[in-house]
Amino acid sequence: MDFTLSEEQQMFRAMFRDFSAKEVAPGAEEIDHEEKPPLDVLRKAANQGFLGATLPEDYFGAELDFVSYAMLIETLAGDCMSTAVTLATHVSLVAMSILGHGTDTQKEEWLPPMAAGEMIGCFALTEPDAGSDAMALQTHAAPDGDGYVLDGVKTWVANGGIAGLFLVFAAAPGGITAFVVEKDVPGLTVGYREPTLGLRGVAINTLYLEDCHVPAANRLGEEGEGWDIAQRALDRMAITLGAAGLGVAQAAVDVAAQFASERVQFGVPIAKKQAIQNHLADSLIEVEALRYLVYHGAWLVDQESDLTFDAAVVKAFAARVARSVTNRMLQVMGGYGYMEDYPMARKYRDARALGIIGGPTELQQVTVAQWIMASKDVEIAP
Amino acid sequence: MDFTFAPEHIALRRLVREFAENEMAPLAMEIDREGRVPFETLRKMAKIGLLGVCFPQKYGGMGAGETGYCILMEELGRVCTSTATNVGAHIGIGAMSIYLDGTEEQKQKYLMPLARGEKLGAFVLTEADAGSDAAAIRTRAVRDGNEWVLNGTKTFNTNGSFADVVTVMAVTDPTLGARGGMTAFIVEAGTPGFKVGTHENKMGIRGSSTAELIFEDVRVPHENVLGKVGEGFISFMKTLDMGRLTLGAACLGGAQAALETSVHWAKTRKQFGVALAHKQSVQWMIADMATEVEALRSLVYRVAWLVDTGQPFTQLAAMCKMYGSEVASRAIDVALQIHGGLGYSRDFPIERNFRDARISEIFEGTNEIQRIVIASNIFRQHGVRIRP
């Protein structure tokens, strides 16, 4: 087992760090406080090819392997988790779905503008009564001539407010089906931004579909294939979010460690106090474990392996680690950790999202339990 | 052992609960969004005597004792942590310091209006280089004739930006440190040189005020020395001990609210064809939460009883604060998880409670300091002296 990064991967990592420090870090506080999506950053990221990170060069993508892409997400998340989640939604959930299930025509039509950042993608699956139980979705797609009419409401659509391209899941006669809907199509309305605890730079909106006509050419895959498309997308996203969690947790440790080395109380830097050392040590132990879990998951994506089990493990662990690490590191910073003038409060709020977005941890528990029991022929339902 | 509350405490709880639900609940989201202190609520509380709940009636208080104060804080904490913070700083450490160490004249002059809520109070200790290490403060008080002149800057102060009366700790003898070198002073707002500096932008308890206070040649008459010159630190520690218990009570309220909300949501929300309440994952979360709340409840009211019966309580008060803040944080974190996306949305109160709860593990002495207090107390009984 070779755990080293290739030379190319190391080069990418240095480039990502450089980009993030220069272009992402300075604006992160404002993005959070003003609740505005990082459009400037996305433009610059597009220039670097990040918006088409894993897409083939044929579609003007950067053709990065998933491990490198995960490093990109990790690095960005360390400075601004909102930026990381925005990019992850665009690439892992939407672009890669089109790549994996689209016809050549569809790929040629949508992937280049997505790679160029001209069209941002968003993923519309969740509904008010279909959260954890996403399969209970009620948005329907009624056949209409040479296409479909979509009707329904989608909530918690990440990137909804800035998207040019909406990947919408609806119930067609043949089963759950995926549709690519372009912005400005009549019948598609983007609602207000959901005010959130954290990830305030992510445009999270409600989507209203009312009598929205979509041509058959915009159907991604066959009728009934939508659930499979969604599952694969969510599995990729789980590993991507794992990388984001890793990034925010590592950054939290770095910030707190710096603080602990400088803050003097009782005549010494607080890093000299064992309780503080334990907070730091416990956190880094968890971060290291997460690191290998995330990159193993990313490697599995590159191997085109079945991801479901590993994705669940990565996501569940990342949610747990991001939460507990940002919590401990906030405590290390004391009162300063609670003030919004310092980055820790934002990291704490952002990290908490991982327990919910991309599926709550409870769902991952079910997946892992199912995997364990599958070989023993015991069926487990959520 | 009689674990029942006295009739007056049951009646008090009913009064405060009704007040909190009618007067505070409707404002809680608004004051968080606007970042303002709900003075109108404090005025209403003053009118019915709540701002002097634990002080004897002869000093304008309600005479409900520490148990009554814990009940007040629990019920306030259940509805609005910001308001509980404003009230706690006023009663529990502001007015309390004067109650514990003031002369009769000082009590008549300052405690009475504070207990009646005619004036608001604050307790001023922390500085930029003196957080957990409170003994490292540098604000200086120098005697000049019949006055003391105060110079220094205090940070992260609750209520100080609007209080009428504050008790401030300053160094009176730099050679002596905490033992003999510090003195507490009562300072009135409006005294020349006493200014409010920056207001902090906090993650939570945004309906409370946290600000920098600046003392520039502030002249304080000698009769405003609280307690004895040189013994300020010891009296402040006494006040902080009391404050810890009641912060634990406020955390109890917050945890209780998280439990109630979680049960309600689990009953209401259906996924996969059944209410969440039918899922063992959720049942376990609620069972564990309820158990911790009960354990905390027993701890808080037992310590309140110790205070009301004049018994030692320092170690247990530290436990109340430490355990209470951690129980509340765990409970609200689980409540957020149970609510899923709605728990993360600012259109619902859960995320506000999540932000508010976090401060309790930090202020009024971080939980690290609380653990030092507890461990020190334990080991002292065995002859081992622990230094922070």
Place this chain on the structure above:
Amino acid sequence: MRIVVILGQVLDPSGIVIKRRAGRIFVNREEYVLQPADRCALEAALRIKNAALAGLRPSQGVEVVALPRGPLPDDDVLRQALATGADRAVYLTGEGFDGADDAAMARVLAVAVERLGGADLVITGATTFDTGQGQLGPRLAETLGWPQIVGAWQVEAADGRVRVVRQEGSGYVVVNADLPVVITVLPGALKPRYPDGARLINVYRAEDAVEKWDVSDLVSDLVDEAALQPLLEKRGQDFPPERERGVRLSGTPEEMAQALADTLRQRLGRRPATARER
């Protein structure tokens, strides 16, 4: 001026769950609260007292006395009245009192008022929260031989006169009357005040804050021994039927209109439209 306020209690509705299908009411938490309308009555009395104290009529002292609305399990609501500002409260207890209904209570309370030395004004709630009964006020007025003003929204009293705004139909009427009068107040009419904290603590600490009278002492004044016999007999309880779910119409507007017309004709017992009528 002496104002008598009559206060009752009711099970806290938040502690009850009604299971229609089982035909039962489950009491999860047996806690009692002051009847909402009676609480408004107390508030009305206290406002009159405050107005008098505010110097409108400095010579006239106002005494507010709380009496129970029927047999109560304990004196808590009367203590609440004292804590909120009433001057005296009397708890009534005794044999034969337990099953008393509004008719019997009216008789007992009339004697109690007399025992207090008379009163100028009696105020109570217009309806009870649980049973929806409104009899006590009117029956008491009849027994006392006083006029009654029922369903008040606002009450002012001074100089031997009372001015009441009461609901009538969809509007309001102002009624003026000489004292003594019995007034019943609507629930939600006034925002009740909170009790003063210190007063609350003191009232609840003093075991004998509420006076206790034995009903048999009062009843011996009554000529008719059967005075305590209730007029009402509870024979059972029934739940109202579940509301029928409606029928959803579909189709073009013309189709829906036709279907609705047919349904209405059927319900009204008329024959359906002939093909020609359509």
